[in-house]
Amino acid sequence: NAGVTQTPKFQVLKTGQSMTLQCAQDMNHEYMSWYRQDPGMGLRLIHYSVGAGITDQGEVPNGYNVSRSTTEDFPLRLLSAAPSQTSVYFCASSYSSRVAEAFFGQGTRLTVV
Amino acid sequence: GENVEQHPSTLSVQEGDSAVIKCTYSDSASNYFPWYKQELGKGPQLIIDIRSNVGEKKDQRIAVTLNKTAKHFSLHITETQPEDSAVYFCAASMSGQGGKLIFGQGTELSVKP
Numbered sequence: 241n242a243g244v245t246q247t248p249k250f251q252v253l254k255t256g257q258s259m260t261l262q263c264a265q266d267m268n269h270e271y272m273s274w275y276r277q278d279p280g281m282g283l284r285l286i287h288y289s290v291g292a293g294i295t296d297q298g299e300v301p302n303g304y305n306v307s308r309s310t311t312e313d314f315p316l317r318l319l320s321a322a323p324s325q326t327s328v329y330f331c332a333s334s335y336s337s338r339v340a341e342a343f344f345g346q347g348t349r350l351t352v353v
Numbered sequence: 354g355e356n357v358e359q360h361p362s363t364l365s366v367q368e369g370d371s372a373v374i375k376c377t378y379s380d381s382a383s384n385y386f387p388w389y390k391q392e393l394g395k396g397p398q399l400i401i402d403i404r405s406n407v408g409e410k411k412d413q414r415i416a417v418t419l420n421k422t423a424k425h426f427s428l429h430i431t432e433t434q435p436e437d438s439a440v441y442f443c444a445a446s447m448s449g450q451g452g453k454l455i456f457g458q459g460t461e462l463s464v465k466p
Contacts, residue, residue: 244396273453280362282442282456283397298453299354330396332454341387342454344396 242266246331246345253321253352261316261348263331271334272314273342276300276327283330289314321352355380357445359457366433367465374460376443377425383445386419386426387454391440400441401428433464 247262265272273288275298285298289308303325305317314333318325328349332342356379366372378386384405389397403410403417403426410417414433419426430437440461444454 275456280458282357282359282458283454285453285455288453299455332396341399341402344389344398346394346396 244331244333244343244345246329246348248348249346251348251350253318253350255321255323255352257321258317258319259321261318261329261331261350263314263316263345264312265314265331265333265343266312267333267335267343268311269333269343270311270336272308273298273332273334274304274306274314274316275330275332277330277347278327286316286329318350321350323352326350326352355383355445355447355455357443357455357457359443359460361460362458363461363463365463365465368433368435370433372430372433372437372462372464374428374441374443374462375425376427376445376457377423378445378455379424380445380447381421381424382447383455385446386417387444387446388415388417388428389442389444389456391442391459393439397442430462433462435464435466438462438464 244265274286275283277283284300287306289295328347331345334342359376387402390400391397414431416429443457
């Protein structure tokens with residue numbers, strides 16, 4: 241099992257560009273989520289999904305879109321990147337919304353210039 | 354919504370000493386409290402967790418205590434070793450919201466040999 245796989249590991253974008261951060265899990269987990277990590281602020285929830293076809297907003301959803309067409313994949317889209325979106329992004333998955341142990345990917349370090 | 358405060362932000366101890374990290378939460382409905390360890394360049398990894406029907410849980414050199422009345426929980430690491438050096442995060446979640454975790458700001462622990 242690979243666990244939670246995120247691609248790319250590093251990315252530099254220009255302001256206004258769009259991109260998709262990929263996340264895939266091979267554990268048949270029902271619950272997937274995206275967090276961003278900024279210095280001194282811990283990890284903040286961006287969007288989450290309780291199953292294929294179902295997504296909802298977290299603490300800091302503005303500027304990000306998600307969709308969940310399969311159990312395995314949960315991509316995060318930045319439609320028009322801004323310097324404030326410079327951060328490290330982590331994808332996580334849990335077996336279900338009732339079993340809370342979350343497994344994290346290795347992260348994507350995104351810089352917007 | 355839930356808010357989690359974590360202290361201290363940095364902690365330096367000598368090898369063999371104990372380390373204590375404290376968190377408080379705001380929402381009395383939260384009932385799941387995990388602790389994550391994050392090593393440099395990696396994603397957070399669960400090290401121990403506690404549910405609200407338990408006051409204390411131990412796993413070898415690490416323990417977590419929970420005081421529901423005061424809405425605070427703590428991580429205790431005994432006999433610290435240099436490999437314990439990392440950033441530690443506490444989090445809170447509610448039953449039925451699985452991996453929808455609200456994180457504290459993180460504590461950078463440094464264990465000096």
